[in-house]
Amino acid sequence: MYRRDFIENISKATLAGALPTNELVFEGRETFPFKGQNTLWSEIGEYFPMDGYTNLRSLWTGISPNFVIEKYKSNIEKLFSNKPTDLRYKGQTDFDTQLKATREIVASYFGAESDEIAFVRNTTEGLMNVIFGLDFKRGDEIIISNQEYSLVKGSLEQLKAQKGIVVKQVKLPLEPTSAHDLVEPFKNALTEKTKAIFCCHVYLSGLVFPVKELKKSVGEDIFVIVDGALAIGTLDLNFTELGCDFYAGSFHKAMGLPRGMGFLFMKKIHIESTWPLFGHYNIFRRKPGYLLDTIKKFEHYGQFPDYHFVLIADLIEFHEKIGKAEIENRLKFLKNYWTNKVKDHDSVKFITPLSDAFSSSLVTFQIKGKTPKEVETKLEEERILVASTMIDALEAVEPSRYMANVVFLNVNIFNSTQQLDYLAERLLTLT
Numbered sequence: 001m002y003r004r005d006f007i008e009n010i011s012k013a014t015l016a017g018a019l020p021t022n023e024l025v026f027e028g029r030e031t032f033p034f035k036g037q038n039t040l041w042s043e044i045g046e047y048f049p050m051d052g053y054t055n056l057r058s059l060w061t062g063i064s065p066n067f068v069i070e071k072y073k074s075n076i077e078k079l080f081s082n083k084p085t086d087l088r089y090k091g092q093t094d095f096d097t098q099l100k101a102t103r104e105i106v107a108s109y110f111g112a113e114s115d116e117i118a119f120v121r122n123t124t125e126g127l128m129n130v131i132f133g134l135d136f137k138r139g140d141e142i143i144i145s146n147q148e149y150s151l152v153k154g155s156l157e158q159l160k161a162q163k164g165i166v167v168k169q170v171k172l173p174l175e176p177t178s179a180h181d182l183v184e185p186f187k188n189a190l191t192e193k194t195k196a197i198f199c200c201h202v203y204l205s206g207l208v209f210p211v212k213e214l215k216k217s218v219g220e221d222i223f224v225i226v227d228g229a230l231a232i233g234t235l236d237l238n239f240t241e242l243g244c245d246f247y248a249g250s251f252h253k254a255m256g257l258p259r260g261m262g263f264l265f266m267k268k269i270h271i272e273s274t275w276p277l278f279g280h281y282n283i284f285r286r287k288p289g290y291l292l293d294t295i296k297k298f299e300h301y302g303q304f305p306d307y308h309f310v311l312i313a314d315l316i317e318f319h320e321k322i323g324k325a326e327i328e329n330r331l332k333f334l335k336n337y338w339t340n341k342v343k344d345h346d347s348v349k350f351i352t353p354l355s356d357a358f359s360s361s362l363v364t365f366q367i368k369g370k371t372p373k374e375v376e377t378k379l380e381e382e383r384i385l386v387a388s389t390m391i392d393a394l395e396a397v398e399p400s401r402y403m404a405n406v407v408f409l410n411v412n413i414f415n416s417t418q419q420l421d422y423l424a425e426r427l428l429t430l431t
């Protein structure tokens with residue numbers, strides 16, 4: 001039923017001129033026929049508002065396909081018609097069924113069950129539910145790496161002050177040769193008091209971390225909590241296969257939805273014992289603790305913008321048509337395509353390990369004699385969008401400093417090899 005709505009929507013958007021002339025590409029085809037062929041892959045770019053720009057910073061904040069923007073506008077129009085039939089006066093019930101379908105679509109796409117997925121505003125909120133929701137006691141140890149996201153580090157510092165937990169920070173190698181190299185620092189830090197490990201699936205440095213191997217090696221007694229902000233939409237994800245206990249992600253990065261849409265995956269066995277960030281004890285029910293054992297308790301942060309979250313279904317169906325594995329392969333292909341063109345140049349220093357085992361869409365690097373901000377500005381003059389950022393604790397890159405400044409560049413499904421030829425050419429003029 002919902003899938004039919006989606007196709008109808010695409011057709012309507014097509015009629016409205018929001019899609020390119022190959023509008024029937026998605027209709028009646030079970031698999032997306034773009035696998036590995038550049039000419040067909042490049043058609044995907046036509047679904048996005050590119051405006052003549054080469055957008056290589058969609059993991060910073062992404063861009064949505066045109067038909068999703070049209071759908072968003074129509075949802076908002078439905079809400080603000082200001083007529084007596086306006087959905088606001090009906091308590092927005094028309095979106096309830098869609099939201100239920102959306103939860104199922106997200107769960108099935110990521111290899112989870114629908115009662116293991118909570119919709120939260122972003123990765124940060126998902127992780128905060130876990131940090132402040134697990135029953136940590138004084139003296140419990142939590143292990144993180146030097147590359148962990150700053151808000152996670154900061155929140156754990158707060159938890160240290162609040163509860164007296166111990167945070168141990170391990171250092172990740174910059175040039176791993178195997179998953180073992182990345183898992184070992186965590187494993188070596190384990191003690192009898194260790195309760196949890198935090199890791200990113202994709203670090204801000206571009207490093208792709210072997211979550212599955214980590215979970216396998218530390219076993220069931222230690223929570224593995226994953227920050228997936230930079231992984232969603234770039235890797236072929238399956239939470240059951242990864243085996244991790246908690247995984248939080250944002251749909252407004254690689255997947256390009258408007259900001260404020262994220263999720264928290266939680267293995268079913270942890271739901272009852274994890275406290276939600278926003279208290280949820282239903283005092284109006286006789287049965288104490290009503291709802292405390294369902295995933296929805298993590299969504300009770302006031303009235304819920306369901307008209308917003310239902311867009312996720314449209315986007316996932318678009319990605320599903322292309323194929324998760326095809327997307328990961330394509331992004332790796334594009335990453336190798338542009339890095340191979342510049343990597344032998346002495347002035348270009350890559351921070352990200354470039355092998356496909358340890359990187360995907362995102363690559364961070366420096367250009368000798370130019371600050372990352374200068375690189376960003378120069379490229380923007382050429383209508384190439386990249387970002388610059390600070391990365392924690394990369395002493396090996398800049399021994400005198402705790403933080404390293406780097407260029408942050410990621411490919412996405414809408415980028416073409418022609419755009420990357422142009423990028424490589426422009427980058428080399430800066431060396």
Ligand SMILES: Cc1ncc(COP(=O)(O)O)c(C=O)c1O
Nearest residue numbers: 122123124149200204227229250
């Ligand atoms: C590694 C990492 N984790 C978490 C986040 C937070 O994402 P959000 O702002 O969507 O919560 C970011 C944001 O850039 C990030 O780079």
